Amino acid sequence: MNSLTFVVGAVPASVLLPLLLAVMLNAGLRGTAFFRSLYFLPIVTSGVAAATVFKWIYAKQFGPLNQLVGLVGIPRQDWLFDERLVIPALVLMAVWHRVPLNIIFYLAALQSVPRSLYEAAEIDGAGSWAKFRYVTWPMVTPTTFFVLIITVIAMLLGAFDIVNVMTQGGPLEASNVFVFNIWRTAFIYFQYGYASAMAYILFLVVLGFTALQWVLQRHWVHY
Amino acid sequence: MAVAVAAPRRSRRGEALMYLVLAVGAFFMVMPFVYMLSTSLKPPTQVYMYPPQWIPRPFVWANYPEALARLTPRAFLNSAFFTLAVVLGQGAVTTMGGYGFARLRFPGKHLVFLAYLGTMMIPFQVTMIPTFVVVARLGWQDTYQGLILPILAGGAFGTFLFRQAFVTIPEELADAATVDGANHLGIFWRIYLPLSKPALTAYGVITSLAAWNMYLWPLIVIQSKELRPLTLVIAQFSGQMNAELHLLMAAVALCLTPMFVLYVFGQRFFVEGITMTGLKG
Numbered sequence: 001m002n003s004l005t006f007v008v009g010a011v012p013a014s015v016l017l018p019l020l021l022a023v024m025l026n027a028g029l030r031g032t033a034f035f036r037s038l039y040f041l042p043i044v045t046s047g048v049a050a051a052t053v054f055k056w057i058y059a060k061q062f063g064p065l066n067q068l069v070g071l072v073g074i075p076r077q078d079w080l081f082d083e084r085l086v087i088p089a090l091v092l093m094a095v096w097h098r099v100p101l102n103i104i105f106y107l108a109a110l111q112s113v114p115r116s117l118y119e120a121a122e123i124d125g126a127g128s129w130a131k132f133r134y135v136t137w138p139m140v141t142p143t144t145f146f147v148l149i150i151t152v153i154a155m156l157l158g159a160f161d162i163v164n165v166m167t168q169g170g171p172l173e174a175s176n177v178f179v180f181n182i183w184r185t186a187f188i189y190f191q192y193g194y195a196s197a198m199a200y201i202l203f204l205v206v207l208g209f210t211a212l213q214w215v216l217q218r219h220w221v222h223y
Numbered sequence: 224m225a226v227a228v229a230a231p232r233r234s235r236r237g238e239a240l241m242y243l244v245l246a247v248g249a250f251f252m253v254m255p256f257v258y259m260l261s262t263s264l265k266p267p268t269q270v271y272m273y274p275p276q277w278i279p280r281p282f283v284w285a286n287y288p289e290a291l292a293r294l295t296p297r298a299f300l301n302s303a304f305f306t307l308a309v310v311l312g313q314g315a316v317t318t319m320g321g322y323g324f325a326r327l328r329f330p331g332k333h334l335v336f337l338a339y340l341g342t343m344m345i346p347f348q349v350t351m352i353p354t355f356v357v358v359a360r361l362g363w364q365d366t367y368q369g370l371i372l373p374i375l376a377g378g379a380f381g382t383f384l385f386r387q388a389f390v391t392i393p394e395e396l397a398d399a400a401t402v403d404g405a406n407h408l409g410i411f412w413r414i415y416l417p418l419s420k421p422a423l424t425a426y427g428v429i430t431s432l433a434a435w436n437m438y439l440w441p442l443i444v445i446q447s448k449e450l451r452p453l454t455l456v457i458a459q460f461s462g463q464m465n466a467e468l469h470l471l472m473a474a475v476a477l478c479l480t481p482m483f484v485l486y487v488f489g490q491r492f493f494v495e496g497i498t499m500t501g502l503k504g
Contacts, residue, residue, distance in 0.1 A: 021248055024241045036490075038249045041256060043493060044482040046436030048454045049475045052461040053255045056262070056468060062273040064258055070274075096252065101497060108498045128237060157348050161438045165461050179348050186352050187443055196352050203349040210344055 002087065003178040007155045009091040014098040014151045019144065021099070022106030023136060043100045047161030054093045055080065055166045080167055083174040090175055093162055094155060102147050109143035110136070142217065149213040153206055178202055263287070263473035270468045283469070290473035294456055302435060302452040303481075308371045309434040310427055317378040317426070318419075321385025322411045326397060336386075342379045347440070355443050365446045374440065380500065381426055388422040389415055425496035428489060435482055453478045 021039065025032055042050065057065050058079035066076040079089040117135050126134065160179040163169060169176035169184065176184075182202065186195035257277070262270060263286055265279040323329075324336050354373050363369030392415060400410045416423070438454040445451050457478055464471040486493060 017248075021245070024245055027241060029238065029241060029245075035245050035249055039252050040486075040490065040493070041483075042252060043497070044432060044486045045479055046438065046454055048436070048438050048458050048461075049479055050255065052457055052471065052475050053259045055461065056472075057255060057258060062271050062275055064254070064275050067274045096255070100252070104494055104497045107494075153346070157346050160348070164438075164442075165458050182348065182352075183439070183443075186355075192352055192356065199349045199352060203345060206346055206349075207344060 002174065002176055003156060003159070005087050006091060006094070006159060006175075006177055007152060009087060010094045010098070010155050011148070011151050013091075013095045014102060014155070015144065015148050017095070018099050018102035018147070019106050019140070022103045022110055023132065025103065026107055026110045039103060040100045042097050043104075045097070047097065047158065048165055050093065050097055051162040051165035054096075054162075058089055058166075081171050083171055086167055086171060086175045090159070090162060090166065093166075094159065097162075098151060098154065102151065105143055105147050106140065109140045113139045145217065146213070149209055152209055156202070156206065259472045259476055262469055263290075263476050265469050267467070267469055286469050286473040287477065290470045290477055293460070293470060294453065294474050294477060297449060298451055298453050298456045301450060302454075302478075304367070305371065305437075305441075305452050306431050306434040308367075309374050310430050312371065312375040313378045313381060313430055314423075314427065316375055317381030318385050318416065318423075319411065320378070320382040321387075321389050322407075322415055324382065324386040325389035326394075326410075327407070339379050339382060343383070347377065351440065351443060358444060364444060365450060367450065370441060370444045370450070374434070374437075381430070384422060384426060384500065385419065388419045392418050421495065422499070424489075424492050425499045428485065428492040429496035429500050431485070432482060432493070 025036055025039070057063050060066065060076055060078040060081075063079075065079065070076065077085055079085050113136065117139070118131055121131050121135050157179055159177045160183060163175055163177055163180045164183075167175045169180055178198070179202070182195050182198045185191050185198065258275075261277050261279055264282045264284065265276070265286075266281070266283050269276050269279060320339075324332065324339075358364060358369040358373060361369070363372075396414055396418075397410050400414055405413070436454065437452075438458065441452050441455055442458070445455060457475060460471055460474060
């Protein structure tokens with residue numbers, strides 16, 4: 001259940017923000033290389049290291065996030081120890097960690113869109129938005145779909161590092177996500193059988209998404 | 224005919240808007256690193272101030288040697304050894320496997336290859352319990368071989384990647400080498416590997432990143448202090464060093480350094496590796 005909230009929260013932003021950013025990083029602006037280097041930094045950062053830093057960014061008494069939300073008048077929150085806020089806080093970090101990877105996939109896709117399509121659209125009088133809506137968006141749909149599926153799978157599987165470092169499933173099990181639960185059942189409670197059964201369910205879910213990708217992949221190409 | 228590539232017509236306003244969005248995005252992406260560096264250089268008294276002081280006064284460089292001493296050089300060596308062993312070991316297994324599937328003829332090749340590909344569908348998180356049970360029964364719990372060998376078996380994707388790279392190499396090259404008296408090992412080593420450098424670098428970079436950052440598997444296998452890689456040490460410190468945040472942040476910065484250096488020199492390879500392999504780890 002927590003996994004579901006986590007995935008549903010983290011996936012849309014992790015799929016759409018990178019598309020937006022990739023389009024801008026591909027627009028031939030000056031300083032693009034500089035921006036790319038900055039955006040890609042989280043890729044080389046381990047989940048453990050990032051979670052350790054974020055844990056303190058979320059700290060109630062002296063964390064920078066509270067300083068930031070304080071600017072718009074929101075009182076200090078105890079992000080990781082509040083049942084309602086813990087999943088949004090983990091989602092924020094997961095999105096931060098995932099966005100750069102997905103930007104790379106989109107950039108590769110955008111670079112393979114033929115220039116001639118944009119030129120034709122310009123001759124037809126298309127503005128920036130129309131070019132995005134009628135050229136870019138349909139041309140990258142296969143990538144969007146691919147990114148969507150692997151992001152769902154990555155969020156399902158990859159949340160362990162950040163949960164174990166930041167919250168250990170708490171407060172009151174509010175961040176007890178699936179893989180963390182499997183690990184804890186097997187290696188803390190030593191119930192290998194029960195944990196293996198849960199792992200099987202996880203496998204079926206992932207298999208389902210992979211199958212979905214195989215089946216739908218062919219229908220999602222709009223050109 | 225030389226046609227000047229017309230720069231896409233774009234309004235000044237649109238361009239300014241894009242810069243604004245990119246800058247705001249970059250701010251959020253980089254902020255955690257800035258916070259880490261700034262905290263890692265603070266004297267202990269400034270760490271817990273609110274609102275946070277972003278510029279340490281004075282800069283305490285001595286936090287770094289102390290953080291390194293806490294992490295222990297041994298943890299660095301463990302991570303380096305593990306990474307090297309995984310890259311070389313998995314590299315050997317996957318390239319040779321890829322060669323076998325690309326160039327050898329043997330009965331049931333297609334079936335075996337399909338089975339290989341099939342294992343890619345099963346995430347590590349699903350097989351970690353049985354894998355651990357096997358390691359424990361072998362008596363390899365808390366040993367380097369228990370940590371490293373099971374990872375070497377997980378190279379289905381690399382095998383696939385190298386098979387795809389190897390089938391594009393013209394078979395005539397191998398035939399010519401056979402005429403000159405080369406056996407499979409010679410062909411593999413002196414023709415196929417040198418011709419596959421882009422795939423090798425991309426796979427090498429991504430594998431070292433995944434190994435250096437790996438957490439769940441070492442957490443399951445390793446118990447003793449002397450064998451722990453950096454990720455385990457950092458995760459443990461993360462729960463214990465609440466009162467020494469400046470040292471904790473310096474320790475995190477130290478762990479990130481090797482991959483950051485690799486990234487600075489080879490950003491291109493990371494990008495190629497990710498597009499080529501589809502995902503990391």
